[in-house]
Amino acid sequence: MxxxxxxxxxxxxxxxxxxxxxxxxxxxxxxxxxxxxxxxxxxxxxxxxxxxxxxxxxxxxxxxxxxxxxxxxxxxxxxxxxxxxxxxxxxxxxxxxxxxxxxxxxxxxxxxxSPGSAHSDDTVLCSNSPDTLRTQQWPKVFPIPLFSFDTESQLKRGNAEYMKSQSRLMPGSKMLSDILERLAEKMYMYKAYPTDADFSDVAEALTKTHPCLREPGSFNESYGWKQRLKVKMANYRTLLKARGTTAELTVNSLKSKSLEEAYPAKGLKRPRRAEVNHFPTLPSGETPESMEKERISLLTELQKRNNRQSVKEKMVKTFGYRRQEIVHKMPSIEDVMERWPALFQMEEVC
Structure with a gap:
């Protein structure tokens, strides 16, 4: 041998x-x-x-x-x-x-x-409705979610053993998949495209919460988790994009790009600053055509006196349509002022 x-x-x-x-x-x-x-x-x-x-x-x-x-x-x-x-x-x-x-x-x-061979879908999509807007920015301290009962039980035993003998837990494929799935879901609640620093935050938060998962010898004892999270998040976006469940991902698909930009890494529409809802999905049941009618109706409402509440409601309703137009078409300030004059009112600016 x-x-x-x-x-x-x-x-x-x-x-x-x-x-x-x-x-x-x-x-x-x-x-x-x-x-x-x-x-x-x-x-x-x-x-x-x-x-x-x-x-x-x-x-x-x-x-x-x-x-x-x-x-x-x-x-x-x-x-x-x-x-x-x-x-x-x-x-x-x-x-x-x-x-x-x-x-x-x-x-x-x-x-x-084999143990744990139930035919269940390991890739679980976010339970949020597609037209639910994000309400929070990336947290200063990333909250580690609860995993499945089996995973949590193993982590509890592993953490206790780590405190006694510093022995690490080597997660199996099922446990590893569960951890990465839940973390990808949680990250997507804040960002579709986390930065390198964001992945570091999540990996460090994971190993601090569950010290049995630490990786001695690597940067911050969590570098391996950071790399796995990057791969998992990319796969998670690919799955969501294939399902067509979120506009901020489908806008970057090759089908949505012009022939000049039909390359995977060219012309990506991503948040550049601190936009929580960079490219939101249209409200449920709405189409670009119905939203355009709402925009025209909004122009009419602007001509009326003491009509601030109606204007505000229509601005909220057309938010996704407006963001998609601005991000996707990148119009000039003059064009935006012509199509969305309410956006430049004092109430909207403040």
Missing amino acids: SNMADIAPVRLLVILNNDNSVRMELHNGVPDSVDELIEEVKRFCGLGRYVRLQYKDTDFGNIFVNMTSTAVVKDLSVIKVVELDPDSATVVLYPVDDTGGSLLSDTLDNEDN
């Missing part, structure tokens, strides 16, 4: 989406099965449960093909992660072994017999 130390690490480039990829090293070599490799990738990148791996097939012009065997994975291979929607049916073909048994049936048997 060869010594584990003699195994050279396998270096992989893992593509998570169009503008997000990470370098990963398999220090114990390539796993024997695709499922084991998926678990390794999920743990390293902080991904949810429903993913599929693809590899570059040189026989077909380096296009990405679904991975059915880890024999195709070599040092310096490029693999791609495809997040799956658990609500949709996905057919993946598996090779049949010499005994006539399907690898798929073996996989399902192992999964059903």
Whole structure:
């Protein structure tokens, strides 16, 4: 039997989406099965449960093909992660072994017999209504949310053990996924695009709240968590964007860009200062056409005397439409004054 130390690490480039990829090293070599490799990738990148791996097939012009065997994975291979929607049916073909048994049936048997194998969606979307506006800026001290009952129980025991012997808790894939999911949801409540400093705040708050998760030797003992959170937040935005549930993300999709700006990292619409609601969604049931009618009605209301309350209500109702127009079209001050004169009244300025 060869010594584990003699195994050279396998270096992989893992593509998570169009503008997000990470370098990963398999220090114990390539796993024997695709499922084991998926678990390794999920743990390293902080991904949810429903993913599929693809590899570059040189026989077909380096296009990405679904991975059915880890024999195709070599040092310096490029693999791609495809997040799956658990609500949709996905057919993946598996090779049949010499005994006539399907690898798929073996996989399902192992999964059903494994602890915590309930078929639940690990990626939980925010429960807030799409047209709910943010009401708070990024907090000075980030509040760590409560995790699932199982995760909280393990953290409680881990923290107690850490206080006694300084021993760290090594979270499993299910626990890691739960922690990252809840933190991504919480971060999104404040910002869709957290900064590098924001990720540092969250990672430090996590390891201060749960010291058993500290990473000795890394910056602030939380650098690894910071990197996992960055990957998870990017994946969370991708999922929300695919669902079309939030305008501030769909505005940055390639479909929403002109041909000149049809690149993932070009012309991104992000908050530049302290905007809490940078690109809000239109009110439920409203369309750009109905909002344009409200804008025209607002111009009429401005001509009436002692009509401040009606003007205020219409300004509130058209807030999302106005923000989208200003952020997306970037009109001149003259155009804004012409279309939204109420915005320059004393009550709105103050």
